[in-house]
Amino acid sequence: METNCGECGGTIKIPKDAVVGEIVSCPDCGLEYEISKISGGKVELKPAETVGEDWGE
Amino acid sequence: MRWEEKALAQEAKKKGARVVTIDAKILTLDSTSEPKQIRKEFGDVALERCISYFRGLHVTAYLEAKGLTVINPHEVGETCGNKYLTTLALEKAGIPTPRTLFAFTAESAKEAAAKVGYPAVLKPVVGSWGRGVAPLKDRESANTIIELRDEMDGAMNQIYYIQEMVKRPPRDIRTIVVGDKVIAAAYRYSPPEEWRTNVARGGKTAPCPITKELEEIVLKSAKAVGGGVLGVDAMESPEGLVVHEVNNTVEFKGASQVSEVNIPAAIIGYVLELAKR
Incomplete structure (x- = not known):
């Protein structure tokens, strides 16, 4: 699966075992996206959240 | 979703469990919802794996109030997500843990650092991955780091947790x-x-x-x-x-x-x- 970066148009490859909620980044511009939907071999992305001060384990 | 959450979901499916992954970011919770309905949506038991501590804590409180078993319970999350509370719990149970001084203003934090002795470590009370964990090597660097912390927004940044350097x-x-x-x-x-x-x-x-x-x-x-x-x-x-x-x-x-x-x-x-x- 592949999709295009909304910012620079670069090609983002989506791993086969990708799941909704996973973070992918554009290899060209580095922008990070969260996978918001996967259906019928198509994937939808939304901009990933930036790291919050309460993030972690 | 991290590597860990993916691995957990895969293992649960392998064991034949019905797995629902729920994203807290798109969740709206209603105080008046019937516990039966919540159980239907969230299952018999919830494994809380939020990357955001406060989000996870609040979702857990809600699910527990609706009668669900959550791992880990709210009280455990509250204690572990806050280093101040963790230290108090460990100390109370007689477990060897580094000596830690707590202070609530920059001025008293500087005194606390001097009292615990250099080098010491200043840690954010809430936070992970080593973010914001700063070594206080001597009086000069301690004072500067504490002054910088004093200028940071957020109420939690005014809780100073200063630990001996082990x-x-x-x-x-x-x-x-x-x-x-x-x-x-x-x-x-x-x-x-x-x-x-x-x-x-x-x-x-x-x-x-x-x-x-x-x-x-x-x-x-x-x-x-x-x-x-x-x-x-x-x-x-x-x-x-x-x-x-x-x-x-x-x-x-x-x-x-x-x-x-x-x-x-x-x-x-x-x-x-x-x-x-």
């Missing part, structure tokens, strides 16, 4: 506790040009034997915070092991690489046991 080798120990067992342990070595050992900062793991001493202190620590699925971190001080942290939504990718135990499978086994009750 004389340890360039590694600490991450253990994974599931219920009443220590299922895995790993040394975490700090990467070059770095003193923090967090895997998120590039720390490397190596196998660590679960000695009697380690097992005892780790299980006692897990019990002190309320138990469940936990990451208990210990350091080797000249006086013996000290526990400095207990993690509520433990990351175990690093430990998995050097452990023979299938960590996500063990966690899911525990979750399914609780679901049966």
Whole structure:
């Protein structure tokens, strides 16, 4: 699966075992996206959240 | 969703459980919802794995109020996600833990640092991955770092947690506790040009034997915070092991690489046991 970066148009490859909620980044511009939907071999992305001060384990 | 959550979901499916992954970011919760309806949506038991501490804590409180079993319980999350509360719980249970001074203004924080002695460590009360953990090497750098903290927004930044710097080798120990067992342990070595050992900062793991001493202190620590699925971190001080942290939504990718135990499978086994009750 592949999709295009909304910012620079670069090609983002989506791993086969990708799941909704996973973070992918554009290899060209580095922008990070969260996978918001996967259906019928198509994937939808939304901009990933930036790291919050309460993030972690 | 991290590597850990994917591994957990896969293991649960392998064990034949019905798995629903719920994203707290798109969730709206209604105070008036019927517990029966919530159970239908969330299942018999919820494994809280939010990357945001406060989000996870509040979702847990809601689910518990609606009668669900959540791992870990709200009280455990509250204690572990806040280093101040963790230290108090460990100290109260008589577990060796680094001496820590607490202060609530920059002025008194400077005094606290001088009192604990240099080098000391200033840690954010809430936070992870070693972020904002600063060594206070001498009076000058301590005062500057504390002044910078004073200028930061956020009420939690005015809670100063200043800890003695433990004389340890360039590694600490991450253990994974599931219920009443220590299922895995790993040394975490700090990467070059770095003193923090967090895997998120590039720390490397190596196998660590679960000695009697380690097992005892780790299980006692897990019990002190309320138990469940936990990451208990210990350091080797000249006086013996000290526990400095207990993690509520433990990351175990690093430990998995050097452990023979299938960590996500063990966690899911525990979750399914609780679901049966």
